[in-house]
Amino acid sequence: ADFxxxxxxxxxxxxxxxxxxxxxxxxxxxxxxxxxxxxxxxTPHVAGVVALLCEKFPDATPAMIGQELIRTAGRLSSPAEDIGAGISLAP
Incomplete structure (x- = not known):
C-alpha cells in the first residue's frame, strides 16, 4: 500500500x-x-504463518523462523520493488 x-x-x-x-x-x-x-x-496474516511454522518446527529459533518466512515466500507477477510482490506459502 502506498501509505x-x-x-x-x-x-x-x-x-x-x-x-x-x-x-x-x-x-x-x-x-x-x-x-x-x-x-x-x-500483521495478523504474518503472525498466523509464524504460528504454523512454530508448530511445524518446534525447536526453531526466531531467526530460523524469519529465514523460513522469507524462504517460503512466493513471488507474484508484480515487479519485485513493489510492496506486495511476495506471497506466503504457509506450511
Missing amino acids: SNRALNESGLVDLAAPGVGIYSSWPMPARYRTLSGTSMA
Whole structure:
C-alpha cells in the first residue's frame, strides 16, 4: 500500500509483504465488522504463518523462523520493488 512502511533490505527490496488493504475484520458493536486497511491488518496474516511454522518446527529459533518466512515466500507477477510482490506459502 502506498501509505504503509516501505522498509527495504540491503538489496533495496522488500523481503516479505502481507495483505493489509481492504481486509474485512471484526469491529466493536454495534457495527461488528468493517473493511479496514493498514499494518494492523497485515500483521495478523504474518503472525498466523509464524504460528504454523512454530508448530511445524518446534525447536526453531526466531531467526530460523524469519529465514523460513522469507524462504517460503512466493513471488507474484508484480515487479519485485513493489510492496506486495511476495506471497506466503504457509506450511
